[in-house]
Amino acid sequence: MKLGVFTVLFSEKPFEEMLDHVKQLGLETVEIGTGGYPGTAHCNPAELLEDEAKLKAFKKAVDDRGLTISSLSCHGNALSPDEAFAKASHESFVQTVKLAKALQVPTVTTFSGTPGAYEGDKQPNWPVAAWPNEYGDILKWQWEEKLIPYWKEMAAFAEEHGVKIALELHGGFLVHSPATLLKLREACGPAIGANVDPSHLWWQGIDPVAAIKILGKQDAVHFFHAKDTYMDQDNMNMHGVLDMQSYANLQDRAWYFRSVGYGHDLKTWSDIISALRLVGYDGAISIEHEDGLMSIDEGFQKAVSNLQQVLMKEPAPKMWWL
Template sequence: MKIGALTAAWAGQPLEEVLDFFAGAGLRAVEIGTGNYPPNSHCDPAKLNADAAARKAFMKAIESRGMVLSALSCHGNPLHPNVKVAKSNHEVFVQTVQLAKKLGISEVNGFSGLPAGAPGDKTPNWVVAPWPEDHLAALEYQWGVAIAYWKEQNRFLEKHKVNMCFEMHPNFLVYNPESLIKLRNACGDRMCANFDPSHLFWQGIDP
């Protein structure tokens, strides 16, 4: 097992300085954000996909410090009811998967996304109660949207031999083991887990 960290909290510092800090602390793995919620200041997938020399330099910066790139991170909401937000988040996801394949990385981390509660709504709606029944209707609609999207992305992921690892996070459709397994069963084996036990503790779930 290698202990690592996500660079997003150090987005304002150069990648090399962050890697030096990680290596000095004894970390041996690094997860790097590629855009959406985590900034892409350390890894711009559009630029790296287009430049083999830049990809080589990127990996050298990590490996020369005795570290491995454990995953790329594109946490976002590709199911957002705002079409522009959804499209932008989806494009970053696609670019990240393409980059992962080129770098020889098999894991991309992110969120499941969260749709609106009904067609025409403008705000994502996190449903956590079964009553009144309106909420169950909203949840059924959301799962229809999510399954249609992620089933298509599972085929894309399979083509690239990359796993999409979902962080079970509040305010997203996949927020606990039950919802993660539901999505995986509906969409395919490329739907995996980015396991953060802190999100289970507050729900009273024993990790």
Template sequence: MKLGVFMVLFGDRSFEEALDMAASRGLKAVEIGTGGNPGKAHCNPDLLLENKAAREQFKKAVESRGLMISALSCHGNPLHPQKALAQQDHDDFVKTVQLAELLEVPVVNTFSGCPGDHEDAKYPNWPVAPWPNDYQEVLKWQWENKVIPYWKEWGAYAEKHHVKIGLELHGGFSVHTPGTLLRLREAVGEVIGANLDPSHMWWQGIDPVQAVAILGKAGAIHHFHAKDTTIDPINVNMHGITDMQSYSLMQDRAWQFRTVGYGHDMKTWADIISALRLHGYDYAVSIEHEDGLMSIDEGFTKAVRNLQQVIMEDSAAEMWWV
């Protein structure tokens, strides 16, 4: 495995400074934003797609520091019912796929998107209960008319460009659990897989080790984010896991994101890393920082130190004792 970082953390630094930061901590991989929510601070597909020399310089900047690009990321909502918003996120995705092929990056990370509840809707609608039955009707319409048709078309496009799609299982989007990921994968094909982030499993009540096993057995993990979550045992009884309060209200929220090791102990993280290897994932472990109690530098540094204790970088040895 290769320990890496999602470079959106360092969006206020130049590309070269961000790469230096990653290399100085002994990392081996970087995940780079190319649009959508991660933004384009370090990579503008429009510029690199039309300029081969710029692409070569871009790759050299990464490789000369002993790094590789694990994924390009353009997390957005290409299924947004407002067509202008959907088009922007769709265009970012298409350009990112094109660029990933040219840069020989095997994975593009994004969200599945979430449609509205009918053709003229204005906002996304995320059904989370089977009753009243209206919600089942909305869910059926979304998957049959929007989610599956979109990803069938653009999954095939990604495959044609030799790129896998890592969908982050994230609340608020149609694909947010192992089950919804596998449903889409069954409909679309193996080009669809997870960008699995344990932090989003914990707050949904899903054990990340079991999520790794479920998805890993299906060969459906394309990328992995390293981020932690803590659940407040008092606040969760007040607000539930679908707490809609701002992330900034840290004393009141039911759960919040934390740096690796500050939500769950390192035995838990060792179990997650072991499960990844056991079930066939030996690629990047990409650190993401969204901890409201720590500075970016401190949170990043502590995540690196903690993960270095448990990540398995060497290939497994032969079982000489067998």
């Protein structure tokens, strides 16, 4: 496994300065934003695809520092009823897949997306209750008319380019759990897999170790985000896990994101890393820092320090004692 970072964290730094900063802290790989919510501060796919010299210079800057690119990330919502945003998200995904092939990057990370409740709706709709029955009807329509048709086509497109799609299991989107990921994968093929981010599993009540094992049995772990979550039981008793308060309201929220080791202890994180090894995942451990209590650099460095203690970098040995 290689320790890396989702470089949107350092969007204010120029590309090569960001690479130097990451290298100095002992990281080995970078996940780079290519559009959608992550933006294009460090990588504009359209520009690189149109200019071979710029493409080579981009790759050389990474190679010269002994780094690799673990993933290109274009998290958006190509199913959104907002036609302009849906189109931008789709075009960003298509360009990102093409760029991933050109750069020999194995994985593109994104969201599954969420459509409206019906044709002509104006906003995305995320059903979270089985009753009243209307919610089930909405969910069935979303999957059958929007989600599966779109990702069946995009999975085939990604396979043609030799790229895997890692859908982040994130609340607010139709694919947010092992079950929803595996349901979509069954309908669309093995190019579809999970970007496992424990921070979004914990608040849903899902054990990340169990999720990794479930997904791993289907070879469906395509990527991993290292981010933690603190669960405030007193506030959860008041608001429940579907807490719609601002993330800035830390004192009253039921849960909020933390740097690795500040929501769950390192034993928990060592169990997660071990589960990844158990199911054969040997990709990036990509740090995503959204801790409202720490600065960018301090939160990032704490995550690096804590993960270095539990990461497994050497290949598993033969069992010499057998």
